[in-house]
Amino acid sequence: MQVTVIFTEARSFTLELVDAGIYETEKEYEVFVNGKSAGCYQKVVQTIGGLKPDSEYRIRVHMGEETKEVLVKTLKESYTLNVRDFGALGDGVRDDTTSIQAAIYACPKDGRVLVPKGVYKVTSLFMKSDVRFEIAEGAVISGITDREKFPIFPGMIESYDETSEYNLGTWEGNPLDMFTAIITCVNVSNVMIYGKGTIDGCASRENWWNNPKIRRGAWRPRQIFMNHCENMVIQGICVKNSPSWNIHPYFSNHLKFIDLQILNPKDSPNTDGLDPESCEDVEIVGVYFSLGDDCIAIKSGKIYMGSKYKVPSKNLMIRQCCMKDGHGSITIGSEMAAGVLNLTVRDCLFLHTDRGLRIKTRRGRGEDAIIHDVVFENIKMDHVMTPFVINSFYFCDPDGKTEYVRTKDTLPIDKRTPNIKQLAFRNITCENCHVAAAFLYGLPERKIEKVEMKNISVRYADQPTADVPAMMEGVTAYTKHGIYANNIKTLVIENVSVEGCEGEAFELENIEDLQKIE
Amino acid sequence: MVGVLDAIPMPERDRTEIVNVEYMESKYPLYMAYETKVGKKEKYQTILADFKEMRDKLFDQETGLIYDSYEVGKDAILEDGKFKIMSAGYYLMGIIDTMFEVAEEIYEQYRAYEGMFKEAIKGVLRYYNEEEGLFRKYILTAKQMDMELKEEENPIDVKGSLMVAYAIWKACYMNVLLNEKYMPIADQLFDCARKMIDEKKTAELEDFYDWILALKQETTFEPWIDENKPV
Numbered sequence: 103m104q105v106t107v108i109f110t111e112a113r114s115f116t117l118e119l120v121d122a123g124i125y126e127t128e129k130e131y132e133v134f135v136n137g138k139s140a141g142c143y144q145k146v147v148q149t150i151g152g153l154k155p156d157s158e159y160r161i162r163v164h165m166g167e168e169t170k171e172v173l174v175k176t177l178k179e180s181y182t183l184n185v186r187d188f189g190a191l192g193d194g195v196r197d198d199t200t201s202i203q204a205a206i207y208a209c210p211k212d213g214r215v216l217v218p219k220g221v222y223k224v225t226s227l228f229m230k231s232d233v234r235f236e237i238a239e240g241a242v243i244s245g246i247t248d249r250e251k252f253p254i255f256p257g258m259i260e261s262y263d264e265t266s267e268y269n270l271g272t273w274e275g276n277p278l279d280m281f282t283a284i285i286t287c288v289n290v291s292n293v294m295i296y297g298k299g300t301i302d303g304c305a306s307r308e309n310w311w312n313n314p315k316i317r318r319g320a321w322r323p324r325q326i327f328m329n330h331c332e333n334m335v336i337q338g339i340c341v342k343n344s345p346s347w348n349i350h351p352y353f354s355n356h357l358k359f360i361d362l363q364i365l366n367p368k369d370s371p372n373t374d375g376l377d378p379e380s381c382e383d384v385e386i387v388g389v390y391f392s393l394g395d396d397c398i399a400i401k402s403g404k405i406y407m408g409s410k411y412k413v414p415s416k417n418l419m420i421r422q423c424c425m426k427d428g429h430g431s432i433t434i435g436s437e438m439a440a441g442v443l444n445l446t447v448r449d450c451l452f453l454h455t456d457r458g459l460r461i462k463t464r465r466g467r468g469e470d471a472i473i474h475d476v477v478f479e480n481i482k483m484d485h486v487m488t489p490f491v492i493n494s495f496y497f498c499d500p501d502g503k504t505e506y507v508r509t510k511d512t513l514p515i516d517k518r519t520p521n522i523k524q525l526a527f528r529n530i531t532c533e534n535c536h537v538a539a540a541f542l543y544g545l546p547e548r549k550i551e552k553v554e555m556k557n558i559s560v561r562y563a564d565q566p567t568a569d570v571p572a573m574m575e576g577v578t579a580y581t582k583h584g585i586y587a588n589n590i591k592t593l594v595i596e597n598v599s600v601e602g603c604e605g606e607a608f609e610l611e612n613i614e615d616l617q618k619i620e
Numbered sequence: 621m622v623g624v625l626d627a628i629p630m631p632e633r634d635r636t637e638i639v640n641v642e643y644m645e646s647k648y649p650l651y652m653a654y655e656t657k658v659g660k661k662e663k664y665q666t667i668l669a670d671f672k673e674m675r676d677k678l679f680d681q682e683t684g685l686i687y688d689s690y691e692v693g694k695d696a697i698l699e700d701g702k703f704k705i706m707s708a709g710y711y712l713m714g715i716i717d718t719m720f721e722v723a724e725e726i727y728e729q730y731r732a733y734e735g736m737f738k739e740a741i742k743g744v745l746r747y748y749n750e751e752e753g754l755f756r757k758y759i760l761t762a763k764q765m766d767m768e769l770k771e772e773e774n775p776i777d778v779k780g781s782l783m784v785a786y787a788i789w790k791a792c793y794m795n796v797l798l799n800e801k802y803m804p805i806a807d808q809l810f811d812c813a814r815k816m817i818d819e820k821k822t823a824e825l826e827d828f829y830d831w832i833l834a835l836k837q838e839t840t841f842e843p844w845i846d847e848n849k850p851v
Contacts, residue, residue, distance in 0.1 A: 260798055264738075276727035317724075406728040499725060501661045 105163045105170040108147070108387060109337055109360050111234065111294060112155035112179040112214065116337060116361050117172070118147050118387065118422065119163065124482055125388075125424040125451045131165035146422045146449075147388025149338050149361045151298070155179040179234075180212040185222070192220020194244065197251075199224040209233045217241045217299065225251050226282035226323070231290045237299030237339050244302050245284045245325075245345070247309035252281040254320040270329065272352055273321035275379070275404035275437025281320045283327035283350070291332040300340040301325050305370070310345035314371040322346035322372070328354045337361055347374040348393070351381050353413060361388040368427050370394035375428070377401055380413040380440060386420045396433040397425040397455065400442050404499075405468040405518070408439020412470055416443040426453040430460030431486070434473055436498045438463060438520075441472040448479045456569070458489040458532070462496040463520045464507050465545065471520035479528040485563065488571045489532040490540035492522065492550060494589070495574035508575040512546040519548050526554040534563040536581060539600045539607075541571035544589030546612065553587070554594040560585075562602045588612055595619070622653035622721055629654050630663050633670065638697075640689040641678055641707045644671075644714025652721035661723065668729050671715070675736045678711060683761045684743020686711040702764065705755040708744045709783025712737065716790045720839065734796050737787075741797065744784060745805065753812030754781040778813050778825055782832045785809035790839055 104120040119127055126144050133140045133150055136159055140150050153159060156178040163170050183205040186192065190201035202224060205215045211232040219240030227243070229235065237243060246252075255271035257278040270288065271280040284301055287293060303325050305311055310322050322345040328334055331354040341348050342365040349364065351357050359376060366373035375391040378384045379401040391397035400415045402408055415438075425431035431452035434442050452458045459478055463471060483489050495510075497503050506513075513519075522544060532539065539560040544550035566581040584600045584607040587593055593610065596619040600607040610616065630651035648667065655663050677690040685703035687696035715737040722730050747759045757777040760767060788806040791797040817825045 256795075258795075260795075262798065262801070264798070274725065276725060278724055278727070404727065406731055409728075501664055501726065503660060504662050504665075506665065 103163075103165060103168050103170060105161075105172050107161075107172055107174055109335065109358065110174055110176060111296060111337075112177045113153050114149055114151035114296075114338070115153070115161075115174045115176070116147060116149045116388070117161070117163070119165075122146055122165070124449045124480065125422055127165065129166050131163055134162040134164065135159050137162075145388065147361050178212060179214055180210050182214045182216050183209050184216045184218060186218060190217075190222055192218070192222045192241070194221035194223060196223065197225070197246065198222040199227065202227055206230060206233060206235065217243065217297075224284065226253060227285050228282075229285065229287040229290050229293050229295075232292045234294045234296070235285075237295070237297040237301065239298035241297070241299035242302050243284060243300070245304045247304050247306075249281060249310075249319055252323060255280050255282055269407075271320070272329075272379075275401060275407060275439070277407060279320040281323035281345075283324040285326045287326075287328040287331045287334065289330050291334070293331070293333075294335045294337065295326070295339065296335065296337040297339055300342065302342050303344040305343045305345040305373075311371050314346075324348065324350040326350070328352060328357070330354060332356055334358070335360065339363075340365065342366060343370075344373050346372045347377050349376045351378050351384070353380045353411075355382045357381060357384045359384075359386045359389055363390045364393060364397075366393035368392075368394055374399050378415050378418065379403060379437070380407070380411070381415050382417055384415070384418045386418070387422055389423045390426070391423065391428060392426045393428050395428060396430040396460070397428045398423075399430065399433040399435070400445060401435065401437045402440035402442060402471075404437045405439045405466065408441075408470050409468050409517075412440050414441035414443050414470075414472070416441075418445045420445070420447045421449045424451040424453065425455055426451075428455045430457045430491075431455045432458070432478070433460040433462060434476070435462035435467075436464065436496050438473065439468045439471045441470055441474070442476070443472070444475045446477045446479075447481065448477075450481050452481060452483040452486050452489075454485045456487045457491045458483050458486045459491065459527070461492040461522065462498070462573075463494055463522065464496045464498065464502070465513065465520070466499075466501070466507065466518050467520040469517050469519060469521070472523060473521070473525075474523035476525045477528070478526070478530065481530045483530065483532040483535075485534045485536070486532060487535070487567070487569050488537045488539075488541055489530070489535060489560065490527060490542065490555075491572050492525075492542040492544065492553075493572040493574050494520070494522070494543055494545045497573060497575055503575060510546065510576075515547050519545065521548055523551040525550070525552070526556070527558060528554070528556045530558045532558070532560040535560050536563050536566040537569050538571040538580070538583035538586060539603065540585040540587065542585075542587040542590060543572065543574070546589050549612070549614070550590045552592040552594070553590055554596075555585075555598050556594070556596040558598045560600045560603075584608055591615060592617070622649055624653075624657050626650060627654035627657055629659060630667065635692050638689050638691045639674060639677070641686060641710045641714070644674060645710045645717060648714055649717035649721055652718045656721050656723050661726065664722075664726055664729060667718070668732060671718070671733065671736060678707075679736070679740060679743070684739070684746055685759055685761070686740065686744075700758070702758040702760065704757060705744070705759055705777050705780030705784065706757075708740065708759070709780045709787070712740055712744070712787035713783055715740070716787050716794070716796070717835075719796070720790065720794065737791060737796060741788065741791065748805065750808070752776070753808060754778065754816065755784065776816065778816050779828050781809050782813050782829060785813065786832045786835060789836065793839060
């Protein structure tokens with residue numbers, strides 16, 4: 103067991119136990135701060151609070167026979183601005199938006215805006231750079247649900263000389279008008295949003311989720327939206343009941359999401375957990391997801407944004423997360439027109455999601471829509487309907503059910519054709535699979551370059567639920583299918599066992615180079 | 621905004637027929653409305669391909685003006701050997717009214733139409749004489765400036781001017797054109813047209829003005845209850 107401190111602020115730190123388990127440790131451990139017990143825990147990634155600014159602490163982690171020590175020095179802090187002192191009531195009734203906004207606006211560098219215990223009704227709060235925004239234990243930033251009270255971010259604003267454009271709003275990969283998020287960050291840097299409190303969007307079928315596919319005024323807001331931001335940290339908080347996607351970093355870099363809970367009802371529409379879109383250097387560690395759409399969906403825009411700006415999502419590390427319920431645990435796409443490069447997912451639990459890894463793409467995403475260097479390793483899946491899905495015929499968008507998207511015939515490669523390059527899946531166990539072990543379907547005109555499957559075991563549920571393995575036309579619902587792979591150049595299958603499937607364990611078509619190693 | 625009942629499905633185009641610029645305005649908004657509201661956008665790609673073809677044939681890159689018609693495989697046609705403001709009017713209205721029916725989620729197509737519209741509006745506005753306030757029937761290019769046309773050979777064209785005014789107004793409304801820069805031009809065209817119609821007092825012009833006004837009315841939608849806005 104190794105102990106590393108992955109985040110420190112003025113009053114808490116987050117530690118990560120390396121090689122001690124996946125999301126949860128195999129054994130309980132106790133944390134001592136300067137010799138005093140700070141509690142017993144069983145999460146691999148754990149935040150310890152109750153510290154003072156600009157102080158040194160000796161941290162001891164005691165698990166069974168093992169003890170490890172690290173030193174922590176908390177950050178300095180200039181001033182604390184308590185939002186109550188700015189007029190916020192936190193009574194769950196009054197609109198506290200302007201009071202909290204005043205505190206944020208006035209906060210000096212290295213200062214902290216503190217939201218203490220209470221329920222604070224807000225529309226949108228706008229961050230500025232160098233602010234630490236703490237939502238304390240028992241504090242709830244509670245979203246007002248009357249859309250007429252929300253500002254709108256226009257999708258695109260043209261310059262006076264008509265030579266450039268300014269993108270503020272976005273919806274499903276296009277620069278469209280949207281309501282501003284509960285917490286909105288535009289062109290800011292060095293912001294921490296943290297604490298043990300909650301951001302509750304209060305969405306339901308009576309408000310934001312009513313007719314969710316219809317634009318009314320603008321597209322639905324997110325809970326946290328970052329547009330062109332740098333060095334952002336979100337740590338510790340619970341984010342729930344989002345009007346649409348929960349956390350949406352957009353064209354932002356050097357981001358950390360640590361020890362969070364992201365929760366939405368299973369049947370809530372478009373409530374993706376965390377969707378980095380055209381972002382670089384993203385770390386997602388120790389996050390628990392349970393929601394109504396994809397847990398993490400990595401994106402880079404639809405064809406206009408992707409082909410014009412060409413900003414892929416790249417250099418992403420996801421580890422020690424638990425994805426429970428939801429469509430895809432880790433999804434790439436469907437809006438990925440600028441590509442997704444260098445993604446590593448390891449040491450995660452996927453529980454009761456429709457799919458484990460899910461790649462959604464389709465003709466029309468464009469030639470810059472390249473997925474490359476994706477590695478999944480050391481994953482445990484349980485009751486994931488179909489663990490591995492690559493769908494190159496995803497029937498999304500208003501033109502998703504056209505012949506162009508659905509045909510399995512070879513079409514000419516043109517500017518609209520996406521590209522899936524190299525993917526590796528290693529050391530993965532899938533228990534209680536329901537539909538199929540894997541469904542990997544590339545385009546005939548541009549096959550998936552290489553898929554490596556190594557040290558993988560799949561076993562099926564006793565009473566599996568039927569469903570389609572992928573959302574594309576021409577596929578029926580079934581149970582207990584093996585590995586289906588079609589249109590792949592090189593497929594490496596090494597030590598892969600599929601126990602208890604009905605029919606062939608491997609159904610392979612149009613594989614140019616098959617390397618099967620027992 | 622074209623209602624569901626007025627929208628019509630796009631027929632297969634006869635590639636041998638002559639494509640007149642009026643066809644862009646009279647039919648394509650209805651086809652697009654159909655595809656958006658009923659046809660599940662199956663023919664979005666086909667409609668865009670048609671517009672790209674019409675743009676390639678009808679938009680003259682050198683002058684920025686619009687031909688009257690074309691036949692596939694042949695050069696575009698200028699019936700009188702001169703560019704007309706009415707042709708520009710139909711072309712611009714055709715694009716902007718079709719754009720209004722496009723679902724904004726097919727954003728790359730929306731921007732493709734926008735590109736065609738902007739190049740054409742900038743083209744025609746190069747020839748706008750603010751002092752005259754309205755366009756004339758024929759737009760003379762630099763090479764045609766020696767032509768000495770009499771007033772009756774090249775009169776003020778109220779209808780063509782109104783069509784351009786409407787197209788600019790609608791583009792500003794949709795944020796396709798910058799309001800601050802372009803709406804004053806639309807306002808001036810509308811004002812001058814109104815004055816001319818009041819002077820001439822002809823039923824034909826009055827009816828045309830009313831038709832343009834009605835098109836403007838149909839464009840308006842409530843921002844908070846926009847079930848009517850194309851999705």
